[in-house]
Amino acid sequence: LPSEFELIRRYFQRPTPSAVLGIGDDAALLRPAAGMELAVSTDMLVEGRHFRAGADPEALGHKALAVNLSDLAAMGATPRWATLALALPAANEHWMAAFARGLLALAQRFGTELVGGDTTRGPLCISITVVGELPAGQGLLRSGARPGDDVWVSGELGGAAIGLAEPGLAAAAARLDRPEPRVALGEKLRGVASAAIDVSDGFAQDLGHILEASGVGAIVRYESLPKFPHADTKLQRRCVLSGGDDYELAFTAPQAKRDAVAAIGAGLKLPLARVGSIGKGNPDLAVLGANGKRLKVERGFDHFAA
Amino acid sequence: LPSEFELIRRYFQRPTPSAVLGIGDDAALLRPAAGMELAVSTDMLVEGRHFRAGADPEALGHKALAVNLSDLAAMGATPRWATLALALPAANEHWMAAFARGLLALAQRFGTELVGGDTTRGPLCISITVVGELPAGQGLLRSGARPGDDVWVSGELGGAAIGLAEPGLAAAAARLDRPEPRVALGEKLRGVASAAIDVSDGFAQDLGHILEASGVGAIVRYESLPKFPHADTKLQRRCVLSGGDDYELAFTAPQAKRDAVAAIGAGLKLPLARVGSIGKGNPDLAVLGANGKRLKVERGFDHFAA
Numbered sequence: 001l002p003s004e005f006e007l008i009r010r011y012f013q014r015p016t017p018s019a020v021l022g023i024g025d026d027a028a029l030l031r032p033a034a035g036m037e038l039a040v041s042t043d044m045l046v047e048g049r050h051f052r053a054g055a056d057p058e059a060l061g062h063k064a065l066a067v068n069l070s071d072l073a074a075m076g077a078t079p080r081w082a083t084l085a086l087a088l089p090a091a092n093e094h095w096m097a098a099f100a101r102g103l104l105a106l107a108q109r110f111g112t113e114l115v116g117g118d119t120t121r122g123p124l125c126i127s128i129t130v131v132g133e134l135p136a137g138q139g140l141l142r143s144g145a146r147p148g149d150d151v152w153v154s155g156e157l158g159g160a161a162i163g164l165a166e167p168g169l170a171a172a173a174a175r176l177d178r179p180e181p182r183v184a185l186g187e188k189l190r191g192v193a194s195a196a197i198d199v200s201d202g203f204a205q206d207l208g209h210i211l212e213a214s215g216v217g218a219i220v221r222y223e224s225l226p227k228f229p230h231a232d233t234k235l236q237r238r239c240v241l242s243g244g245d246d247y248e249l250a251f252t253a254p255q256a257k258r259d260a261v262a263a264i265g266a267g268l269k270l271p272l273a274r275v276g277s278i279g280k281g282n283p284d285l286a287v288l289g290a291n292g293k294r295l296k297v298e299r300g301f302d303h304f305a306a
Numbered sequence: 307l308p309s310e311f312e313l314i315r316r317y318f319q320r321p322t323p324s325a326v327l328g329i330g331d332d333a334a335l336l337r338p339a340a341g342m343e344l345a346v347s348t349d350m351l352v353e354g355r356h357f358r359a360g361a362d363p364e365a366l367g368h369k370a371l372a373v374n375l376s377d378l379a380a381m382g383a384t385p386r387w388a389t390l391a392l393a394l395p396a397a398n399e400h401w402m403a404a405f406a407r408g409l410l411a412l413a414q415r416f417g418t419e420l421v422g423g424d425t426t427r428g429p430l431c432i433s434i435t436v437v438g439e440l441p442a443g444q445g446l447l448r449s450g451a452r453p454g455d456d457v458w459v460s461g462e463l464g465g466a467a468i469g470l471a472e473p474g475l476a477a478a479a480a481r482l483d484r485p486e487p488r489v490a491l492g493e494k495l496r497g498v499a500s501a502a503i504d505v506s507d508g509f510a511q512d513l514g515h516i517l518e519a520s521g522v523g524a525i526v527r528y529e530s531l532p533k534f535p536h537a538d539t540k541l542q543r544r545c546v547l548s549g550g551d552d553y554e555l556a557f558t559a560p561q562a563k564r565d566a567v568a569a570i571g572a573g574l575k576l577p578l579a580r581v582g583s584i585g586k587g588n589p590d591l592a593v594l595g596a597n598g599k600r601l602k603v604e605r606g607f608d609h610f611a612a
Contacts, residue, residue, distance in 0.1 A: 020445075026503060
């Protein structure tokens with residue numbers, strides 16, 4: 001049987017020209033560009049909680065990196081490097097090869113080099129840390145939303161949660177299994193958006209984090225929200241407002257930036273919907289229905305909730 | 307019950323003056339000093355594999371960070387920042403508070419700020435990524451050992467493995483549960499050592515990594531190795547040569563640096579033993595007994611071995 005070291009070499013070790021030193025020593029060595037800040041984010045995915053037992057390893061490799069790249073996108077950072085910590089029940093070479101394929105394909109598409117990691121035996125658990133760069137002071141913080149700003153959302157909401165509810169719907173399942181991190185959007189929103197977050201725990205909860213960090217409220221028109229299509233409008237509403245895993249960006253921008261935002265969406269061929277506005281006062285999110293009445297919004301995802 | 311976000315705030319969120327932005331946004335923002343390289347390392351610890359079920363959470367918090375700081379030490383880097391990904395079977399506040407106490411106490415001692423992370427429910431699994439700094443080009447690579455160099459080891463070997471074999475021995479158990487990362491030694495070895503590694507998988511295997519990366523062989527005198535004391539010399543030998551988890555540094559340095567190495571050890575009040583020398587040829591490690599004959603050395607730890 002090949003050793004841990006041999007498996008890492010075979011499946012995960014690729015040239016890392018943008019690192020001083022990649023996989024294979026005690027630590028990777030990186031040389032950030034002058035004048036840049038680093039954005040660092042970590043996520044952990046656990047079998048049975050974030051993905052089904054027996055999930056396709058190639059899709060899993062994609063998703064494990066995608067959720068991290070999405071965090072960088074929400075900060076407006078350009079992905080550069082990643083490390084991977086992986087606990088596996090057994091040294092299953094087929095699984096590892098497919099997982100690495102999914103991960104490295106996405107990494108290559110976004111110019112991200114896998115520079116280090118750790119593998120061990122244990123219940124299937126994946127933790128990735130990504131490092132991105134951005135010009136100093138230009139990070140898209142959650143705390144920058146101001147009264148009068150517009151609220152925007154990219155793409156469509158609810159698809160991933162619908163995919164979880166109805167695995168037979170291929171388009172929805174693809175949203176769940178192969179999310180597309182909005183990296184280019186995040187980069188272009190530097191200097192344009194006032195605050196941003198990625199929709200990982202549900203739109204209402206994630207926008208709520210912006211409101212809390214900024215000390216502002218928001219009114220959102222449910223009709224304006226971009227929705228993954230579904231005939232069951234009750235299920236759809238739940239998934240659009242409180243479903244997780246979409247990895248779209250929710251962001252705010254001054255009204256003066258409406259044309260700039262529209263131009264970014266057109267340039268990226270990515271729909272960007274203006275869905276509401278920021279107001280003064282408590283960090284409260286009011287989602288209004290077509291009749292102007294406030295909709296009841298479920299609480300989003302808490303990783304320790306029952 | 308407090309939410310995931312509240313628990314993180316309460317137990318893990320501390321001021322991070324050396325970061326532009328710490329815990330609480332999509333990513334941490336870091337501003338490396340000009341002219342410095344970053345060293346990045348990741349480890350994953352799984353219950354039942356790297357520590358016993360029911361292990362003291364405070365000691366675990368210490369160890370989870372210590373093993374990562376040890377990787378930075380082996381690279382000669384100065385620790386700066388860390389992220390934590392944590393899967394826990396339940397939101398046990400007592401456990402989390404103790405774990406955070408152990409981790410943050412060590413972090414503070416080594417000037418390391420916890421700037422981000424992720425918590426989720428799952429089988430107990432801890433993954434930490436550390437980021438350190440060092441002057442560009444001064445990293446202590448595994449690949450720098452040259453024929454004629456001396457082989458050195460810090461502290462004592464075998465204590466952690468003896469602690470695993472005989473948990474009743476308090477001094478050995480402390481080596482296992484509360485390893486001390488040799489950070490100051492690593493920093494001082496910049497410009498002095500030619501190669502370095504930390505002893506995590508066993509001295510023979512870890513020195514073997516240096517030999518392989520450098521394309522050299524080594525002869526080590528077993529008598530010269532600094533040993534955790536134990537009456538059972540057979541057990542002791544196994545633990546000294548092949549036991550893991552000591553987190554001492556094994557390093558090589560030119561003979562011309564003997565005085566410099568001795569001065570570093572004296573300055574740190576840390577015993578540094580000269581245990582052998584690097585030779586030409588295959589990456590082969592010969593450990594010689596008192597009679598000059600070669601000892602049989604067990605293979606070290608492979609995280610996927612049965």
